Amino acid sequence: MKGRNMTRWRDPAKDPRQEPKSNLITAEGAARLRGILDHLSRTKRPALSAKVGEAAAQGDRSENADYTYNKKELNRVIARIVYLTKRLDELRVVDRLPADTQKVFFGAFVSLEDAEGETINLRIVGHDEMKPEQRWISVDAPLARALLGKTLDDEVTVMAPGGEATYLITSIRYANASKPA
The missing domain is CATH 1.10.287.180 (Transcription elongation factor, GreA/GreB, N-terminal domain)
Known part of the structure; x- marks a missing residue:
């Protein structure tokens, strides 16, 4: 047990750092x-x-x-x-818009409404460009995974730290990009 870089042992099967990132x-x-x-x-x-x-x-x-x-x-x-x-x-x-811009895909700006009627605006981006203060979430996050492929007015249920959370998609938009792939 030598070295300064010694850390506590983590089970690789349960360690979130071991999950493959997109x-x-x-x-x-x-x-x-x-x-x-x-x-x-x-x-x-x-x-x-x-x-x-x-x-x-x-x-x-x-x-x-x-x-x-x-x-x-x-x-x-x-x-x-x-x-x-x-x-x-x-x-x-990913520098092109998806073929169907009415669905949530990578790079989308999504507005959600929770059960209390509060609006949450977020963007689905890559792991290397997450900005929690701006609500830019990783495409690998549970909420982003649940949103992918959904359309306007779809309900999405996600397991959150406080229990299940249900959201309604109220808007989907994409930043300016080249023509659809």
Whole structure:
């Protein structure tokens, strides 16, 4: 039992992190990830490399806080660059409207009404572009899975932490994209 990265054991069959994630992403999400990768590669990494070089030139590295901090930060940035490069290669960009825009599919903006009459607006996006504060949910989420393929005025029942929740679909729309696939 060595190492700092030791975590508690989780049953792989019950661990939600082991569930396969879809490799779908919207065109806007892919552009955002490419922008982050570009910024890290062209701006942040060279700046950190220069800081590490300057700190290393000061002499003894064992007690040099600048060197230690910047080296850790540089390694973190390099790891993020490697992750984004691999992730962008495996993602499939969905940049077209579905053939039937009257149904809920990937990329849809959906308005739901719950049992109390409250309206919930959400968007179904890829795992890499979720924004909980804007209610952009992953296509892999239970609510999104329940919504896929449904039409206007359909009722959807989902198991929620507080019990079953039933929603009525009140509107479906899609962002501007190219013609249907």
